[in-house]
Each structure stands twice: as structure tokens, then as C-alpha cells.
Amino acid sequence: MLRNGKWVENWQPIQQKSEDGDFIRQSSGFRQGVVKNAPADRYHLYVAYICPWACRTLMLRKLKGLEHAISVSVVNPVLTEQGWAFDSPEQNLQKDYMHQLYTHSDNQYTGRATVPVLWDKYQQKIVNNESADIIKILNDDFNHLAQNDINLRPTHLLEEMSELNELIYDKINNGVYRAGFASTQQAYERGYYDVFTGLDTLEEKLAHRKYLLGEQLTEADIRLFVTLIRFDLAYYSVFKCNKQRIRDYQHLHAYMHRVYNLPGIKQTVNAQHIKQGYYSIKTLNPNGIVPLGPDQI
Known part of the structure; x- marks a missing residue:
């Protein structure tokens, strides 16, 4: 995880737990909105096919018809000791790990570097890393660019x-x-x-x-x-x-x-990434063996 902008320990799925052993989810650190009537290609999404929170943003992007306006990078499904990694240096800042984008945005950031991330390519910073916010933003704030007339928040x-x-x-x-x-x-x-x-x-x-x-x-x-x-x-x-x-x-x-x-929804689901990702969590599956099945979902 990051502490004051420095990577200090190997990635772990659990950052915080209660006295009774309950998993406590980290709060999101970036909660800004987007520029009104933003031009196409100003914003970029970072996602993982393994991650349900990230893939709901991919679903909104597909359903609204925003593929031409909001570009996407997909991280490697296997979690490394430094968390989410890119298969090759990512397109905006040529970084190798997701946490490097966090410290580029806030050089004192403390916490886990999660996906999804909504990135502003003009200002070179994270706008939002809370999926609940991002799906609302995609539904409400990009209608001027959307190719599909659908409102998922009537x-x-x-x-x-x-x-x-x-x-x-x-x-x-x-x-x-x-x-x-x-x-x-x-x-x-x-x-x-x-x-x-x-x-x-x-x-x-x-x-x-x-x-x-x-x-x-x-x-x-x-x-x-x-x-x-x-x-x-x-x-x-x-x-x-x-x-x-x-x-x-x-x-x-x-x-x-x-x-x-x-x-378009099938394109937001990658069963192999999902299995590779979850079964790469060493605390749950120390040997990293990925099951072959199920044959059908």
C-alpha cells in the first residue's frame, strides 16, 4: 500500500478489519466531478475485468455509447506485490503500476490504489476513484456525447x-x-x-x-x-x-x-481474467492454481 506517497509494503487484500474480524472496505480518496460539456477524449477509465466495481463503469460506458469519447486501459488480472500492474507502460504517463498514477495525482496519498479510476487527460490527474460516483457521472454528465438515449437513473x-x-x-x-x-x-x-x-x-x-x-x-x-x-x-x-x-x-x-x-455487455465480462484475478490472491489461494471450470455461467 501507499503511505504518504511511498509504496511501503506488499499488496494485501485486507487493509482494515474490525475487532470481531469483519472486513472493512477502504473509503475512496478522490471524489470530484467532471467538467461540464467536456470534449470527447478528455477522460479515461482505468479498470480491471476481475473487479466488479470497475466493470460496472464499463457497463455504463457501453450502454450509453461512450466508447468513442472515453478511452479505457485494462490492468493485468494477476495482482502483484505492488497491486494492479499494466502489461506494458500505460498510455498517459508511461507508468508500470496503478499506484504510480495515485502518487502522480497526490504525492502524499495514503491507502490502496484501487480501480476503477476516472482520469483527466488534460490535467493529468485522478478525478474520481469511487465507482458509485463514476457510474452516476457516466449516466448524467456525458449525455452530450452519448450515442445511446438511455437513462439508468430515472x-x-x-x-x-x-x-x-x-x-x-x-x-x-x-x-x-x-x-x-x-x-x-x-x-x-x-x-x-x-x-x-x-x-x-x-x-x-x-x-x-x-x-x-x-x-x-x-x-x-x-x-x-x-x-x-x-x-x-x-x-x-x-x-x-x-x-x-x-x-x-x-x-x-x-x-x-x-x-x-x-x-455490448458480453464485452465487459472476461471470465478468464475473473478467475485469474481472484485465484491470484495468495492469502486465499497460496498455490495460485486457477480452476478450469465452470464450463458455463
Whole structure:
């Protein structure tokens, strides 16, 4: 991690935990917005196909039709001792590691260098590294450049969506990490039971509707999909969330494929990167062996 702008220790998945062994997620350090009516190609996304938080920004970029306006760099899926690395020096500053972009933006930065990152190529700095902010920015602030007329945050659904987003984050998106990175049995069980309570709730909700809030695709669907698509590939095994697979849920599994088959969404999913990335975490898989299956998602 970085401390006062210096890389001081090998990468670890857990930076902070509670006294009871619960995984505590780091708060994002860059929370700015973008310039109004920004020109095409001012902004750049740094992502990892392994990372659900990063891939929801890729989904927004695809759904809005912003590929021509916002360029992308994908880090290597295998986490190194210095965290996320580039296969070759990245295009903006010719850096080798993600943490070098953080210290370029703030030479006193302390914390983990995470993805996604929204980068300003004109000012050569990080604008935002909070995925919840970035997906809102992509939905709301690039309509002048968007090639697709879609709004994933419709005003009449915002209140209901906000409540649903909270459930999805607490029980499912972050729940799998709380189970996977727990350091006590009790903390693991809290995360585990939250995950499956949340999945059971949404399985029931999807029994009679196309998407989470009805017939219209919303941000809530993006937030849920990125965890569902990784579940059978990684979370079921390496995070010990092994009560049921997503393919064992009739409605969730059909829903996952419904979203997966939307135009462009398949291109935001890389199953091999997902497996390589999660199984490269030495604290969870010391020998680094990557499973060959599952054959289908």
C-alpha cells in the first residue's frame, strides 16, 4: 500500500478489519466531478475485468455509447506485490503500476490504489476513484456525447432504487467480500448469511418482473449483475459462498443472462481474467492454481 506517497509494503487484500474480524472496505480518496460539456477524449477509465466495481463503469460506458469519447486501459488480472500492474507502460504517463498514477495525482496519498479510476487527460490527474460516483457521472454528465438515449437513473424510480442499491451493496456486492476476507468464523458466517438472505430476497422479487424495478433497466441492475456474473466463477469457491450457485436460482440465473445478452455487455465480462484475478490472491489461494471450470455461467 501507499503511505504518504511511498509504496511501503506488499499488496494485501485486507487493509482494515474490525475487532470481531469483519472486513472493512477502504473509503475512496478522490471524489470530484467532471467538467461540464467536456470534449470527447478528455477522460479515461482505468479498470480491471476481475473487479466488479470497475466493470460496472464499463457497463455504463457501453450502454450509453461512450466508447468513442472515453478511452479505457485494462490492468493485468494477476495482482502483484505492488497491486494492479499494466502489461506494458500505460498510455498517459508511461507508468508500470496503478499506484504510480495515485502518487502522480497526490504525492502524499495514503491507502490502496484501487480501480476503477476516472482520469483527466488534460490535467493529468485522478478525478474520481469511487465507482458509485463514476457510474452516476457516466449516466448524467456525458449525455452530450452519448450515442445511446438511455437513462439508468430515472427520476421517478430514484427513491426505490436507492433503497434497493443499499440492500444490494450491504448483503451482496460487499457481502461476498465480507465472507471471503473475514478473519474469524463469526465474521465469515455474518457475511455468508447476508449474501444468501439477499439473494433469496431478489430471487423472489425477480419471479414476476423483467428487471429489479420492473420493465426498465436501471443502475440497480448494473450493481447486481457484476456480482452475479462473478459468483459461480469465483465467489462460490474462493470466497466460500458455497450454499448455492447462481445457476441454482431459477429467476436470478435467467435474469443474469438477460442482462448479459444486452448489446455490448458480453464485452465487459472476461471470465478468464475473473478467475485469474481472484485465484491470484495468495492469502486465499497460496498455490495460485486457477480452476478450469465452470464450463458455463
